[in-house]
Amino acid sequence: MPRRARILLCLTALLALSVAEKLLYEHWVRATELPTVLSETSTEVRDRNGNLLRVYTVENGRWRLHVSPDQVDPIYIDMLIAYEDKRFYRHTGVDPVAMLRASGQALFNGQVISGGSTLTMQVARLLENSGTGHWTGKLRQMRVAWALERHYSKDQILRLYLTHAPFGGNLEGVRAATLAWFGKEPHRLTMAEAALLVALPQSPAARRPDQSPDTARLARNRVLERMTQYAVLTPSAAQAAQSERLPQTRRPFPALAPHMADAARRNQPTQTRHHLTLDSSLQRSLETLAKSALRDLPKTASIAMVVSNHQTGEVLASVGSADYSGAGHRSGYVDMAQAVRSPGSTLKPFIYAMAFDRGLAHPQTLIDDRPLSFGVYTPQNFDGQYRGVLPVADALRLSLNIPVVALLDQIGPAHLMDLMRRNGVQAQLPGDQAGLAIGLGGVGVTLTDLVQLYAMLANQGRSRQLIWQAADTSREGAQILSRSAAWQVSDILSGLAPPPGAPHNRLAYKTGTSYGHRDVWAIGFDGMHVAGVWIGRPDGTPLPGAFGGDLAAPILFEAFQRLKPELDPLPPPPPETLLLSTAELPAPLRRFTGRNAPFEKSPNAPKLIFPPNGARLTLDAGMLPVKLRDGEPPFVWMANGIPVLGGQHRREASLPALSAGYSEISVIDAKGRAARVTVRLD
Structure with a gap:
């Protein structure tokens, strides 16, 4: 074989060997079983x-x-x-x-x-x-x-x-x-x-x-x-x-808002990143405040705090306990911001607001604080004392029990339950039916529930759903209370004296202490934020000598100071708000005597001819024509408990500024006798 042919054959063999080697290598690599990279x-x-x-x-x-x-x-x-x-x-x-x-x-x-x-x-x-x-x-x-x-x-x-x-x-x-x-x-x-x-x-x-x-x-x-x-x-x-120094110690990983973090992980267990509406700086500050607040309390006491922007519904901080680990027998793993407890007196503002809305009372209406019985139920004030006749506003500021039960008796406990339900709060009743005791704390709610209720009050009576996950969107709901009633209650609560040492900053707030000193509360708001504080024992046993005004209120004011340097002002009164003294009020509103007293029939009492009760009518440019017979002029016409036309001597009129929906139309004559109908306006 010629030399050139031999060389060519060798080169061909080497090339074939190289290709074979390459193919074997490629197969070896391709056949590799890769470890899990995820x-x-x-x-x-x-x-x-x-x-x-x-x-x-x-x-x-x-x-x-x-x-x-x-x-x-x-x-x-x-x-x-x-x-x-x-x-x-x-x-x-x-x-x-x-x-x-x-x-x-x-x-x-x-x-x-x-x-x-x-x-x-x-x-x-x-x-x-x-x-x-x-x-x-x-x-x-x-x-x-x-x-x-x-x-x-x-x-x-x-x-x-x-x-x-x-x-x-x-x-x-x-x-x-x-x-x-x-x-x-x-x-x-x-x-x-x-x-x-x-x-x-x-x-x-x-x-x-x-x-x-x-x-x-x-x-x-x-x-x-x-x-x-x-x-x-x-x-x-x-x-x-x-020359730069080395780190001396290993830092702990962040562990803020443990209860909220656990809830987010529990709700979406496959998700590796959760975004909450909380503010880490405020959360850290309030967790520190919670620990210091329990320093002088029994080892089994716990605390919870919730802060929200009531205009957006976003929860900015939520402290479920002072120590998540539960050291010191405080059961810190229990999220007391979500625990169902007795709210004490913290529901009273909503009863007064409902009374204002229904025309039963006005902040300057006089009301009796005296021993009363409602069937077998005989409420007493917390201190066992009675104040006699006083304005409704003072009765709320003093958190008296008898006046608020008298109002709730006229409104009906079921309506208070309905107010909470419409605001997204599923309150728990110890029995099947709501009784008058719910106005004094005989119902179960959570701290988060109460903050959501007060967010509605602060939001001029319109419900506002609280949210804590950034992906959620807060929905502004229905008008639960009228703007004027919400403002009147807010104005009363902002006139409460602050705790000793707290700034006089017009924070609208209410305290509460449940039966047997088992729960103490303080809920408050300004023009932008709402916050709540609860203190008690997770097992529900009493905390002797504990009062909301003494324990919870100072922490509430401190929480607002840590939230921001200055409070946002509360809104001004809506134009429709009736700003009158007791003497200037219509006769039925000067002193609370119960819903039926102004409407007791007499032969010459005024009688509404039009519109008939239960009628469905169409408004004409926002005006509603009305007619009556009998009664003694001058007449005062009211819509939903608010005077809209006064000093009328004619028995026919057109009521202004009415809106669509159900309205209660009433007329009062010079002797305080009245008639009323309920109509639906389109």
């Missing part, structure tokens, strides 16, 4: 501004937070690649140059000087949790590294490293490291911090700065020196970074 990361709960409220560990109690390269300071990425894998963006998973260098150094020095592992090989080791010393382990890492490079981009592989690299103890990933060692996210790092993070994963146990500061400092400085050789840092910058 590892569990810590569930994060964030506040309205994106700040961490709480982080949960993954399996085996490890902190491993989701991170991507664009969330990390570029100086760290540059240092990492320069120190660990200079040709990261050029090799295909294994760097032959680095492998040859590592082998040569090992042969020359008789020991391993550098491992030659690429970042991709390190990712393979981290994903499989395999060692690095044995040659079979190294071969497996190479094979997985080649396979990873074929399935994932360089940024995806870098993300895996940033998520899984060990940083000491149970810290995995660069975000867990920066939060634990520096107390911040990794998007802004100093050069010294970045260098420490590069050095730690090589020997995370031996280089922990809190346990081996000298070893950690040497490793960090070695990285900084190497960065000058690779022109990543200037010598002066590296030298300045070497």
Whole structure:
């Protein structure tokens, strides 16, 4: 065979062998069974501004937070690649140059000087949790590294490293490291911090700065020196970074609003990021306040606080207890902001507002505070004293029991229950039917329920749903109370004297103490925010000597001071509000005598001819024609308990400023006799 032919045959054989080898290599890599790359990361709960409220560990109690390269300071990425894998963006998973260098150094020095592992090989080791010393382990890492490079981009592989690299103890990933060692996210790092993070994963146990500061400092400085050789840092910058102090201790991960965080995770267990409406700064401040508030109380006492923006419905802080761990027998794991308790006197403002709406009373109406019985029910004032005749506004400010029960007797307890239901509060009754005792706390509600009720009062009588998850949208609901009634009650409550030492800032607030001193409350609002405080024992046993005005009210005022430096003013009275003295009121409103007293029939009492009771009518330019017979002029016409036309001598009139819906039309003559009808207006 000619020499040229032999050479050609050899070359062909070598080419075939090379192709076969390549095919075998390709098959070997393609057949690689990749480890799972979708590892569990810590569930994060964030506040309205994106700040961490709480982080949960993954399996085996490890902190491993989701991170991507664009969330990390570029100086760290540059240092990492320069120190660990200079040709990261050029090799295909294994760097032959680095492998040859590592082998040569090992042969020359008789020991391993550098491992030659690429970042991709390190990712393979981290994903499989395999060692690095044995040659079979190294071969497996190479094979997985080649396979990873074929399935994932360089940024995806870098993300895996940033998520899984060990940083000491149970810290995995660069975000867990920066939060634990520096107390911040990794998007802004100093050069010294970045260098420490590069050095730690090589020997995370031996280089922990809190346990081996000298070893950690040497490793960090070695990285900084190497960065000058690779022109990543200037010598002066590296030298300045070497003088920076190492972190002395490992910082705890955020654990704010634990009850709300648990609830978010419970509601959406598959979601790894939860965004709440809370404000982390306010939440932290109120949790601190809660702990200090219980300092002088029995060990079994607990506290809860809720703060909301009543114009948006967003909950800004929710403290379910002073100590989530339950240390000191306080049952801190129980969220007392959601616990059903007796509200004491805190429902009284809503009874008065309903009385104003129904024309039963006015803030300046005189009412009796004297012993009364309602069937078998005989309420007494908390202090056992009686004040005689006094204005309704004073009866509310003094939180007297007998006047408010007298009003509720006329309104009907079912209507108070309906008011709460329409405002989204599902109050719990101890029996099947609502009795008069519900006005004094004989019903079960939560602190969050009460804050939502007072948000309606502060929102000029319109219901406002509270929300605590950022994805939810608060819905402004129906007009539960008239604007004037809501304002009148707010004005009365804002006239209460503040607790000793609290600022005189016109905060509208109400306190309450349930039967047997089991629960003490304080709920208050200004023109923007509403807040509530509860103190008691989670097991429902009494807290002897505890009163809402003494314990809860000072904490409420302190909570508002921590919320903002100045209160937002309450709104002015709506135009339709009747601002009169007792003497100026219509005769039936000057003194409370019960609903039926003004409407008792007499032969010459006024009688409404038009509209008939129960009629459905169409308004003509907002005016409603009315006619009556009998009665003695002058007449006062009222709509829904509010005078709309007075001093009338004619028996025909047109009532102005009526709106669509059900209205109660009544007329009162000069002798205080009256007639009324209920109509629906379209």
